Amino acid sequence: MKRVLGDNWVLPALDDDNRAFFTSGKLVVQQCSQCEKFQHAPEDICQSCQSFELHNFESQGQGKVESVAVVDHAIHPSLKDKVPYAIVAVSVDDAPGVLIVGNVIGKAPDDIRIGDNVSVVFEEVDDERSGERLTIPQWQAVQ
Amino acid sequence: MNDKAAICGIGETVYYNRGDSPHTEFQLACMAITAAADDAGIAPDEIDGFVTYSDNRNGPTRLSAALGIQNLRFAATTWPGGGNSVAGAMQIAESAVRAGYANNIVVFRAIAQGQFGRFGQAGGSSGMGGGYMAGGAAFSGPYGLLSPAQRCALRTARFMHDHDISQEALCDIAMACYANAQSNPRALKSGKPLTREQYHASRWIVKPYHLYDCCPENDGAAASIITTAERARDRKNKPAYITGAAQGDGASYSTLTPDDLATSFYTPVAENLWGYTGLEPKDMDVVQFYENFTGAVLIALSEMGFAPPEGIEEFVSGGALVGPEAKLPFNTSGGNLAEAYIHGFQLINESVRQIRGTSTCQVRNVEHALTVGGPGYAPGSAIVLGASQ
Ligand SMILES: [Zn+2]
Numbered sequence: 001m002k003r004v005l006g007d008n009w010v011l012p013a014l015d016d017d018n019r020a021f022f023t024s025g026k027l028v029v030q031q032c033s034q035c036e037k038f039q040h041a042p043e044d045i046c047q048s049c050q051s052f053e054l055h056n057f058e059s060q061g062q063g064k065v066e067s068v069a070v071v072d073h074a075i076h077p078s079l080k081d082k083v084p085y086a087i088v089a090v091s092v093d094d095a096p097g098v099l100i101v102g103n104v105i106g107k108a109p110d111d112i113r114i115g116d117n118v119s120v121v122f123e124e125v126d127d128e129r130s131g132e133r134l135t136i137p138q139w140q141a142v143q
Numbered sequence: 144m145n146d147k148a149a150i151c152g153i154g155e156t157v158y159y160n161r162g163d164s165p166h167t168e169f170q171l172a173c174m175a176i177t178a179a180a181d182d183a184g185i186a187p188d189e190i191d192g193f194v195t196y197s198d199n200r201n202g203p204t205r206l207s208a209a210l211g212i213q214n215l216r217f218a219a220t221t222w223p224g225g226g227n228s229v230a231g232a233m234q235i236a237e238s239a240v241r242a243g244y245a246n247n248i249v250v251f252r253a254i255a256q257g258q259f260g261r262f263g264q265a266g267g268s269s270g271m272g273g274g275y276m277a278g279g280a281a282f283s284g285p286y287g288l289l290s291p292a293q294r295c296a297l298r299t300a301r302f303m304h305d306h307d308i309s310q311e312a313l314c315d316i317a318m319a320c321y322a323n324a325q326s327n328p329r330a331l332k333s334g335k336p337l338t339r340e341q342y343h344a345s346r347w348i349v350k351p352y353h354l355y356d357c358c359p360e361n362d363g364a365a366a367s368i369i370t371t372a373e374r375a376r377d378r379k380n381k382p383a384y385i386t387g388a389a390q391g392d393g394a395s396y397s398t399l400t401p402d403d404l405a406t407s408f409y410t411p412v413a414e415n416l417w418g419y420t421g422l423e424p425k426d427m428d429v430v431q432f433y434e435n436f437t438g439a440v441l442i443a444l445s446e447m448g449f450a451p452p453e454g455i456e457e458f459v460s461g462g463a464l465v466g467p468e469a470k471l472p473f474n475t476s477g478g479n480l481a482e483a484y485i486h487g488f489q490l491i492n493e494s495v496r497q498i499r500g501t502s503t504c505q506v507r508n509v510e511h512a513l514t515v516g517g518p519g520y521a522p523g524s525a526i527v528l529g530a531s532q
Binding site: 004005008009010011012013015018021022039040041066067068069070071072073075076079082085087089091096097098099100101102103110114129136138 | 274275276277278279281282283284285286287288289290293296297298300301304346347348349350351398399400401402404405
């Protein structure tokens with residue numbers, strides 16, 4: 001899909017911590033290999049058991065809106081024709097304990113409610129700097 | 144450590160709308176500091192320590208040279224962050240004075256955004272990185288989550304949802320600050336009272352925040368001087384004793400998690416502050432709460448223990464925060480919203496005035512005055528000042 005905030009909007013700067021999240025074409029959540037707890041954003045150490053053994057869990061991509069803030073005032077010039085847009089914090093059904101920030105498609109910003117079910121979709125964009133194809137997780141409203 | 148510490152001098156510049164200061168930021172800092180020294184009855188070169196927070200532009204060696212200080216004995220700052228650390232900076236100075244490492248420590252904050260660009264804005268000092276955002280911002284910036292207002296709005300929206308809180312509760316916070324500013328000639332919103340109708344008619348910034356829920360950006364500086372209680376008693380103004388200060392953070396507070404979404408990060412601050420001082424919210428005669436955003440204050444009021452979340456809307460309603468006779472005298476100088484946004488340091492000075500009895504919205508017989516730092520960012524911090532040791 002096309003980017004919610006426009007093709008020219010900022011991209012994530014890829015690094016070893018976020019490459020899987022933004023390029024795998026799956027919803028990826030960091031999981032501890034020892035205690036199996038999830039955490040996001042990725043961290044160098046498990047925040048539950050302090051293990052360094054961490055891996056990427058591939059989620060089925062179903063989630064729930066835990067909070068929503070509708071942006072009416074664009075704080076960057078290139079977002080002036082994108083407002084209002086909704087920022088959501090989404091909990092992931094099969095990776096409890098984390099929240100993932102995103103936008104929602106398929107529903108007007110002011111109609112999005114806490115508790116709404118959403119499923120992951122991906123913005124696809126070529127990242128000229130890294131030469132990689134990005135798959136940026138976003139959320140589709142589930143009817 | 145035997146003796147308490149006390150604030151013996153306060154000072155500030157004229158406050159300006161953003162970009163209107165005729166002085167450089169460093170000049171503003173020096174003006175506030177020399178005013179505080181004068182208020183304390185000491186010469187500027189008797190200052191022997193500097194502490195600040197969220198400020199890497201007005202450093203201790205530059206200040207020492209400017210003020211003729213021959214023996215700077217203590218310099219420190221909190222971790223980088225924002226107004227969450229305002230009372231944390233006071234705590235550092237208090238600890239150093241009580242340990243005997245310095246005698247007259249200045250804590251201050253200065254800001255001139257015309258000179259240096261805007262604080263707390265994407266595209267400002269943090270930058271947009273030429274179309275890329277890195278580190279933690281990589282997980283938020285591409286989704287248009289850029290500003291402190293947007294971050295705090297996500298937390299406030301969930302708090303309002305969980306506890307059935309209406310927009311009127313946010314309005315009550317804003318209206319109290321504007322009302323209390325009307326008697327304060329320093330306040331930028333003096334002469335500009337706010338009505339409920341004006342509040343609701345103002346544009347949305349990010350729902351649930353209207354324009355009036357968000358603190359303005361201002362230029363100016365404010366400073367306090369901290370010394371031992373013994374020395375403070377010999378100075379020209381009544382000491383404001385530091386009863387206790389606290390910082391606080393919780394295990395999962397560095398990231399957004401479902402369990403800690405609707406927080407302002409002040410539950411651990413409350414536990415640490417009330418535990419350290421042996422006091423309770425009901426012992427506070429007057430309170431100053433750092434308002435970056437009204438909704439974040441509502442959460443902080445609740446987390447500090449003034450009312451449970453489900454009762455917080457009723458607690459702030461009906462003018463309960465307005466005026467010196469209020470049920471809870473609150474932001475008596477107008478706060479960040481209506482006096483000036485000097486990253487909350489002007490709140491410390493207002494608490495000192497309440498202890499001295501010199502506020503323009505003076506509460507009677509103040510024994511304890513609470514100042515609470517910026518909500519929604521961690522570690523949070525808070526400080527209690529006392530009229531007696
Ligand atoms: Zn673990």
